[in-house]
């Protein structure tokens with residue numbers, strides 16, 4: 001049974017009393033966090049450096065396990081996902097980072113195609129789907145370029161295409177506009193908004209107050225590992 005939230009929709013993500021201690025001494029990176037994100041929502045996670053945003057994302061990818069509490073992705077308790085099933089579980093989560101993380105010797109099309117090849121999609125599917133998704137992110141005509149032949153904003157579009165090509169349930173974006181100028185950042189946000197409108201849940205960690213204030217989506221604010229604000233159509237602060 002998927003976890004139901006207060007509004008009746010099923011949860012993409014839920015954390016119940018989640019605490020993460022990296023070491024026995026010192027304060028926890030996350031401290032008794034309770035939060036639910038519905039399928040199809042767009043949520044900003046904000047907070048000062050070290051407040052726990054990246055740790056939140058690592059728990060969702062099962063790169064780290066909680067010290068206490070329960071992390072659920074699409075109704076599945078991640079503590080029950082066995083090691084050999086973790087790669088399959090991760091396919092339901094697309095990731096985008098500040099530094100793009102493209103393969104430098106592969107073209108835009110190859111970077112996106114690679115994400116399909118590694119999960120065993122046949123070549124004819126790769127040939128059909130890659131141009132579609134590159135067109136969706138606005139890169140038609142640039143499929144054959146290497147990352148260094150693309151602008152920062154274009155590289156981030158490739159990274160978003162790669163994260164989205166498997167149609168993940170959740171797209172995690174960790175400071176996706178951190179290396180981009182304000183105009184390019186707005187274009188990337190339009191693209192993430194478009195992807196969200198296809199039904200993909202988007203969780204974005206950011207320090208960019210302009211973007212948060214312009215988008216007026218749900219804002220979850222962390223401070224020293226605790227949720228100090230959870231606001232619909234919020235602003236940066």
Ligand SMILES: Nc1ncnc2c1ncn2[C@@H]1O[C@H](COP(=O)(O)OP(=O)(O)OP(=O)(O)O)[C@@H](O)[C@H]1O
Nearest residue numbers: 022023028029047048049050051052053054055056
């Ligand atoms: N692998 C680790 N080992 C030990 N401590 C860690 C580890 N990763 C994170 N921490 C600590 O956990 C706390 C939360 O860090 P986290 O990276 O989640 O914050 P953040 O909000 O993502 O910060 P930033 O905005 O700088 O990315 C910090 O005090 C950090 O030093």
